[in-house]
Amino acid sequence: NYDGLIVRSDTKVTGDVIATSSTLRVVGRAGTGVDNIDIDAATRKGVIVLNAPGGNSISACELTCALIANLARNVASACQSLREGRWDRKLYTGSELHGKTLAVLGLGRIGREVATRMQAYGMRTIGFDPMVTAEGAKSFNVEKLELEEIWPLADYITVHTPLIPQTKNLINNEVLTKCKKGVRIVNVARGGIVDESALLSALKDGRCGGAALDVFVEEPPKHPVTLELIQHPKVVATPHLGASTDEAQQRVAVEIAEQFIALASNCRPEDRAKYQVTGVVNAPVLAAAMVPSNAPWISLAKEIGRLMAKMIQGVIPATQIDIKTTGRELESMKFLSTAVLAGMLTGHTKNGLNLINAPALAKEAGIQVSLKHDSSKESQFMEVTVKHAKMGSHSARGTVRADELPYLLSINDATFGQSGIVLGNNAHLFQGQDHNTNLASIVSGLAAQGATITSVAVATGKNTWFVVRTAETMQTPIIPGELGSSKIKEVSPDLNEERVEYNLGKTNPSSSERDLNLDLPILGSLAQHETSALANYTTEADKTGT
Secondary structure, eight states: OOSEEEEOTTSOBOHHHHHHOSSOOEEEESSSOOTTBOHHHHHHTTOEEEEOTTTTHHHHHHHHHHHHHHHHHTHHHHHHHHHTTOOOTTTTOOOOOTTOEEEEEOOSHHHHHHHHHHHTTTOEEEEEOTTSOHHHHHTTTOEEOOHHHHTTTOSEEEEOOOOOTTTTTOBOHHHHHHSOTTEEEEEOSOTTSBOHHHHHHHHHHTSEEEEEESOOSSSSOOSHHHHHHHHSTTEEEOSSOTTOSHHHHHHHHHHHHHHHHHHBTTOOHHHHHHOOOOOBSSOHHHHHHTSGGGHHHHHHHHHHHHHHHHHTTTOOTTOEEEEEEESGGGTTOTTHHHHHHHHHHTTSOSSOOOTTTHHHHHHHTTOEEEEEEETTOSSOEEEEEEEETTTEEEEEEEEEOTTOOEEEEEETTEEOTTTOEEOOSSEEEEEESSTTOOHHHHHHHHHHTTOOEEEEEEEESSSEEEEEEESSOOSSOOOGGGGTOTTEEEEESOTTSOOOOOOTTSOOOOGGGGOSOSOSOSSBOGGGSOEEEOTTOOOHHHHTTO
């Protein structure tokens, strides 16, 4: 019954939970990690998954730095020894951090903060992150290296990555063997990134000189290996305290709430300027769509996608889509491919369609997409070419001008002059089979159906194309035969109107099944929706401090 759901780490949002809800639009994680949410199931259903990436960054960073210093100077062990009545100064002799090498795996918000702070200790910082360039890492004084280069160099290794298949057991027995003898391992990210069995073995045989762990594969820990690891004298273990500060708890709650506000259609302009959607996990295009300057290009991409679907007569499966953009400003707009897919699939899917699930639905339909960019040209254009074994190859080219409207410049080899035509606004596209097609028959045919024609545009190539704009939205398809010419085919009745004409072999969806529209904001009016806020929900585990 809820449109929005906010959870912490202990609440599991499974695929079954997502499948059960018919109204759920957004799941917000008041924190960073989202491994308690079924991302694939949410994406498939068009549900946005948000997190609060900046909310606990400082707290997690500070705990990491504290644990690194603890490992260097044996603070926890020495404290316990003194409490037990011993004065073991020699036993707990430590080492300086100054001049040592710290490897940071994962150069996101937390990793960067850790690197910056540990540089103040005089540490050399190296790191790896597939999403960060060498130049980007250099901007905060981190030398980016490949993992195989890092292992023999690092005195300390700290991990700040999500737990995904590529990072599971990232620090394993093989890696620990490649590392410098006595390397120290720190994990304040996610349990499972460090192989606990391998770490315990390395501590026992001296390959690893110490470890600081705030997270574990199982929480609270119950497995014998984990329990033995925690009890090891060279291990400093804490019960998942990375985000456990008063400041972080308040910050993540506010950050996730502000993102919900930013997604609401009744968000005041001053609030929309203040609040940003910064934590989209499963749909980067959504955050891009919230940027006003991107909206016209997304609109153009969707309109061209819809037009291309008409050109291949709705035969969507096994289609190849080639998207080419030009101009420097479009270089970073890789999200336009998602908008093209959303346009192509409009009216062709049984479940709700939006910018979140369009790529997943396209993949299921066998659509292949390639995206290329040419930044050498100053002019900004987008060209979409669709190829189908039975329906042939078709292309359309468009741009966005100073008035921020989407313009269609050409179809196949036919060009609509230098200025092009504005898409949408009751525009009807007709394809003439030859150059002798009578435009007058099109105009008179539309007029006979009660349409008021406001403009006409013609493009000529191997085929002649006509765009006729009407003042009214035509509620019924325009039948070519009624226009007095058998050589005219209407390709797209009302380019501004969405119709269900093809459905990939399935039954046509009802309007209720397609209620996830392509437009933003996604939540509609907050006053009309219910939100289940579980940020303050206390479980038994929370009460025990875990």
